[in-house]
Amino acid sequence: MSYIQAVQVGKDFGDGDAKVTAVRNIDLCIEQGSFISIMGESGSGKSTLLAMLGGLLSPSRGQIIIEGIDLYSLSRTKLADFRREFMGFIFQSFQLVPYLSVLENVQLPLAVTHHTEETQKELALSALDKVGLKEKAHRLPNQISGGEQERVAIARAVVNEPPILFADEPTGNLDSRNSSEVMKLLTKLNSEGQTIVMVTHSRKNAEYGQRIIEVADGRLADPPAIRAAC
Amino acid sequence: MKLRTIAINNLRRRKAKVFFLIAGLMIGVSAVVALMTTTRILAEDIAHKMDEFGANIIITPKSEGLSLTYGGLSLGGFSFDVREIHQEELAKIKTIENAANIRIVSPKVFGVFESASQKVLAVGVDFNSELALKKWWKIEGKAPETDSQILLGHDVAAKLGLSNDSEIEIKGRLFKVSGILDTTGSQDDSLVFMKLPLAQELFGKEGQVGMVEIAALCKNCPISELVSQLTKALPTAKVTAVQQVVEGRMDTLHNFQNFSLGVSGLILLVGGMVVFVTMMSSVNERTREIGIFSAIGFRSSHIMKIILLEALVVSLCAGVLGYLTGIGVTWGLLSFLSEHRPHMTLDPYVAIGSVVLAIFLGLVASFQPARAAAAMDPNEALRTL
Numbered sequence: 001m002s003y004i005q006a007v008q009v010g011k012d013f014g015d016g017d018a019k020v021t022a023v024r025n026i027d028l029c030i031e032q033g034s035f036i037s038i039m040g041e042s043g044s045g046k047s048t049l050l051a052m053l054g055g056l057l058s059p060s061r062g063q064i065i066i067e068g069i070d071l072y073s074l075s076r077t078k079l080a081d082f083r084r085e086f087m088g089f090i091f092q093s094f095q096l097v098p099y100l101s102v103l104e105n106v107q108l109p110l111a112v113t114h115h116t117e118e119t120q121k122e123l124a125l126s127a128l129d130k131v132g133l134k135e136k137a138h139r140l141p142n143q144i145s146g147g148e149q150e151r152v153a154i155a156r157a158v159v160n161e162p163p164i165l166f167a168d169e170p171t172g173n174l175d176s177r178n179s180s181e182v183m184k185l186l187t188k189l190n191s192e193g194q195t196i197v198m199v200t201h202s203r204k205n206a207e208y209g210q211r212i213i214e215v216a217d218g219r220l221a222d223p224p225a226i227r228a229a230c
Numbered sequence: 231m232k233l234r235t236i237a238i239n240n241l242r243r244r245k246a247k248v249f250f251l252i253a254g255l256m257i258g259v260s261a262v263v264a265l266m267t268t269t270r271i272l273a274e275d276i277a278h279k280m281d282e283f284g285a286n287i288i289i290t291p292k293s294e295g296l297s298l299t300y301g302g303l304s305l306g307g308f309s310f311d312v313r314e315i316h317q318e319e320l321a322k323i324k325t326i327e328n329a330a331n332i333r334i335v336s337p338k339v340f341g342v343f344e345s346a347s348q349k350v351l352a353v354g355v356d357f358n359s360e361l362a363l364k365k366w367w368k369i370e371g372k373a374p375e376t377d378s379q380i381l382l383g384h385d386v387a388a389k390l391g392l393s394n395d396s397e398i399e400i401k402g403r404l405f406k407v408s409g410i411l412d413t414t415g416s417q418d419d420s421l422v423f424m425k426l427p428l429a430q431e432l433f434g435k436e437g438q439v440g441m442v443e444i445a446a447l448c449k450n451c452p453i454s455e456l457v458s459q460l461t462k463a464l465p466t467a468k469v470t471a472v473q474q475v476v477e478g479r480m481d482t483l484h485n486f487q488n489f490s491l492g493v494s495g496l497i498l499l500v501g502g503m504v505v506f507v508t509m510m511s512s513v514n515e516r517t518r519e520i521g522i523f524s525a526i527g528f529r530s531s532h533i534m535k536i537i538l539l540e541a542l543v544v545s546l547c548a549g550v551l552g553y554l555t556g557i558g559v560t561w562g563l564l565s566f567l568s569e570h571r572p573h574m575t576l577d578p579y580v581a582i583g584s585v586v587l588a589i590f591l592g593l594v595a596s597f598q599p600a601r602a603a604a605a606m607d608p609n610e611a612l613r614t615l
Contacts, residue, residue, distance in 0.1 A: 056525055056608040077529050084527020095522050099243035100236070107231040109526045120231055156526070 002029035003195060004053060004164065009062035010218075011048050022048040024218040025062065030197060032163070035190040037209030038199045045218035047168055050199045054166040055083050066164070084109060088157030092169040094149040096141040096156075102128065103137040106155045113160065127155040131185060147178030154185055158194070165189065167198040171205055183208045233532060237539035244512070248544060251508050255548030256555060258494075258501030259588045263556025263580060265490035268563050273487075275572035287456060289442040291315050292468045314438045315467050323444070326459040334363045334445040339426060341433030343400045345390055352400065352422040354429020357381075363445055364418070370394065371409030374425060379408035381423040400424075401432050442467075498591060505595035509541065513603045520603050530604035537600035538593060545592025549585035556584065 006028035013020045023045045030036050040046040051057035053064055055071050064071040066086065074082060088109075096105045106124040115123065128134045131151035136144055141152065150170060157165055167186065171179035179202075187208050190196050198209060206212045214221035241248050291314055323335055336359040341352050357373045371394040374381055380400075382392060387410045392398060396407045405424070413419055430436050446456055453471050460469040513520070523533055557576065564572055 051608075054525075077531075080524065080527050080529045082527075083525065087527075089525050091522075095518070097236075097519055097522065099239045104231055104235065104239070108236075108523070111231045111233060111236065112528055112532050117231065 003032035003067065004028075004030035004197070005063075005065040006049075006053065007063045007065065009049070009052055009059045009064060011045075011052060011057065012060045022218055023052070023059070026218075026220055028053075028213070028220070030195065032195055033190070033193055034211065035187070035196045035209040036198070037206035037212045038197065038215060039201065039203070039206045039212055040199075040215035041201060044215045046199045046201075046215045048218075049215060050166055050168055050197065053197060054087055054089060055079050056089075084112065084160065084162075086162050086164055088160075088162040088165045090150075090153050090157050090165065090167040090170045092172040094141070094146070094153045094173070096149055096152055098141055101138050101140055102133065102144065102152050105141065105152055106159050108156060109160050123159055124155070127159040128152070130158070131155045145178075147174055147181060150174055150178065150182050151185065154182070154189075158189060164195045164197065167196065169200055170198065171200070171202070179205065233536050234539055237536050238543065240516075240536075241540055241543060247508060247512060251505060251544045252548045252551065254504030254508070255501050255545060255588050255592055256552040258498040258591070259549055259552025259584050260555035260559060261497040262494040262587065263553050263584050264559035264563060265494050267556065267560040267577070267580060268567065269487045269490055270577070271560070271564060271572050271574060272567060274575070286446055286453065286472055287444040287460065288470050288472055289315065289444065289460065289464060289467045290470070291440070292466055315440075315442065315464070317437050317439050319464055319466070320439070320442060322463040323442075323460065326456070326463050328446075328456050328459060331446045331456060332444060334359050334443075336360050336363045336443045336445075337426060337439040338441045338443070339429050339433065339435050339438060340440045341429055341435070343432075345398060345400065348389065350386060350390070350422055351420065352380075352424060352429060352433075354424055354426040354433075356426050357423075360423070363443060364414075366414065367418075368412040369409040370412065371407070374408045374423070377425055377428050378403075378405055379424075380405045382407055382410045383419040383421045383423075384411050384413045385419040386422055403432070498587075502591050502595040505541070505544075505592055506598065509537065509596045509599035510602070513537065513599045516603070517606065520606050521608060524606065524608040533606075534600045534604040537603050538596060541592045541596035541600070542589060545589040546585065548592065549588030552588055553581050553584040 006026055008025045008027060009023060010021065010025045011023040013022060026049060028049075038046045038049060048057065052059045055064070058072050066082075069082070071079065071082065096102075097108065100108070103121070103124050106127050107120045110120040110123060113120075125134055125137060128137055131154055133144075133148055133151055133155065136148065141149055144152070150173070154170075157167075165186075170186070171182050174182060183205055186196055186198065196209070198205075200206050317337060320335060320337060323329070323332060326332075336356060339354040341354070342349055343352055344350070361367065361373060369381065380398070382390075387393065387407070390398065392407050392410075394407055394410060398405050398407065400422075411418060424432075426439075430438065444460075446453065457469050457471045461467075520533055523536075561574065564574065
C-alpha cells in the first residue's frame with residue numbers, strides 16, 4: 001500500500017444550480033520519501049486536492065488514506081493530532097503570526113506538545129539554523145524580507161519533524177533568486193527523507209520534484225498512468 | 231512557548247481593542263461597586279446614627295385627649311383619664327420576647343417649681359441610664375452624685391443666673407448646682423435634672439414615672455415588633471416608636487439599594503454585550519490566524535483556551551480597575567449624598583466579589599466567541615488564506 005493514497009476523491013462546493021465541482025473523483029498514490037509536484041492552471045483544483053490530502057478539507061466523496069489511516073474517519077481532535085504529528089504546511093503567503101517573533105512562530109506547532117519550553121526553543125533554533133535564519137530568531141515577521149519569511153514558514157513546517165510536507169505555491173510571492181533558494185531547501189529536505197507534496201503552477205519549480213502530476217478542470221491529466229503507479 | 235504566550239502577545243498587539251474591552255467591563259464593575267458600597271456605607275451610617283440618636287421608643291402614660299375647635303378656630307385641647315405608670319411595672323420591659331434588643335431604659339418624672347418668680351420644669355432621672363442614653367451631653371462640671379445636687383440645662387442656668395456650685399431652693403429644699411449642660415438645642419436646655427427618687431418625693435409622685443425613654447439596638451431591630459410587645463407588657467402605657475422617621479429613611483435607602491441593583495444589572499448586561507461583540511469581532515478578524523493554528527495541529531480546545539485566556543486577563547484587569555474606580559466614585563458620591571462624609575470602610579468581600587464578577591462576566595461573554603473560533607473549519611480558514 002502507498003504511503004499517501006487518494007481513492008476516488010471528489011469535492012463539490014455549493015448546492016443545486018450553484019454547485020461547482022472542484023475535484024472529480026481522483027485516484028492518486030504517493031510513496032514515502034518522494035517529492036511530488038502537482039501542477040495546473042489557476043482554478044484547476046490543485047489547491048483543493050492538496051487541502052484534502054492534508055486533512056484540511058473534507059472531500060465530498062472518496063477517501064484519503066495516510067499510513068493506512070482513513071483521514072476523514074478520524075474525529076476532529078484526532079485529525080488535529082494527526083496533522084500535528086504527520087504533516088507540515090507551507091502556505092503561499094507565508095502565513096506567519098504577526099505578533100509572534102520568528103522564533104515563536106517556529107515554536108508554534110510545539111506549543112501544544114509535551115516538550116518543555118527549553119526543548120521547544122532548542123528545536124526551533126535548530127530548524128531556523130537549517131533555513132539559515134538563526135540570527136534573526138528574535139525579529140518580528142515584518143522585520144525580515146519575503147524570502148526570509150518563506151524560510152521561517154518552512155522552518156515552522158519541519159520543526160516537529162513531520163514525515164510529510166505539504167507546500168501550496170511556496171514560491172508564489174518570491175522573486176526568482178528567493179524562489180530558487182526555497183526550492184533548493186525543499187530538495188534538501190526531501191533528500192533527508194521528507195515526503196513532499198507541492199502545488200505549483202510553475203513548470204520550472206515543478207521539475208524539482210521527482211514526479212509531476214498535472215491537474216486540469218478537477219481531473220488528472222493522465223489518470224491511467226497515475227493509477228498504474230498505485 | 232505556552233498557549234498563554236500567544237494570548238498575551240495578541241493582547242499586547244491589540245491595545246485599542248483591549249482598552250475598549252477593559253473599559254466596557256470596568257465601567258460595569260465600578261458602577262456595581264460604587265452603588266453597592268455607597269448604599270452599604272449609608273445604611274451603616276444611618277444605623278450608627280440611630281444607635282447614637284438615643285431613645286427610639288418612648289413610653290408615656292395613656293390618656294384620652296380632645297382638641298377643641300369652634301367656628302374654625304383652634305381653642306387648644308385637654309387630656310383626661312390620664313393613667314399613671316408605676317415604676318414597678320417597668321420590670322416587665324425586661325420580660326418581653328425581644329428584651330435582648332433593649333439597651334437602655336431611662337424612666338423620668340416631671341414637676342414644676344417656682345424660683346425667682348419664674349416657673350421652671352424639673353425632671354427626675356436615673357443619671358446612669360440618662361448619661362448612657364444621651365452621649366452627646368457635655369457637662370461643665372459633673373453629674374449630680376448626691377441627693378442635694380442638681381444638673382441644669384444651659385438656658386435655665388442662664389435664666390436663673392446660676393453657675394456651678396450656686397445654690398437654689400426647690401420646694402423648700404436647698405440644692406447645689408454640680409454641673410451645667412452645654413447647649414444641646416433640645417428641650418434639655420430648659421430643664422433642671424435631679425435624681426429620680428428625690429424628684430418623686432419632692433413632687434409627690436412616689437412610685438410613679440411620667441415618661442420612659444428606651445434605647446433599643448437599632449440595626450435590623452424589629453422596631454414595630456418591640457412596640458407591640460411593650461404595649462402588651464404595659465397595657466396602661468402608650469408606646470411610641472420615634473424611629474419611624476428613620477425607618478422611612480431606611481426604606482428609601484432599601485428602595486435605592488434595589489434600584490442600584492437593577493441599574494447595576496443593566497450596566498453589567500451592557501458590559502457583557504460589549505465584551506461579547508468585541509470578542510466576536512476579534513475572532514472574525516483572526517480567522518486567518520485561527521486557520522493557521524488549526525492547520526498546524528491545534529485542537530479546538532487549544533484555540534478555545536487561547537481566547538478564554540485572553541478574556542481572563544482582560545477581565546482580571548477590568549475587575550481590579552473596576553473595584554478601584556468604584557471605590558473612588560463612592561468616595562465622591564458620599565460627599566454629595568451625606569452632609570458629613572461618613573466613615574468609609576472597605577469590604578474585602580466586595581473587592582474579591584468584583585474581580586470574580588468581572589472574570590465570570592468576561593468568560594461567559596467570551597464563551598460563545600471562543601466556541602465559534604474553536605468550531606471554525608480549517609476549510610473556512612483556507613478560503614481566507
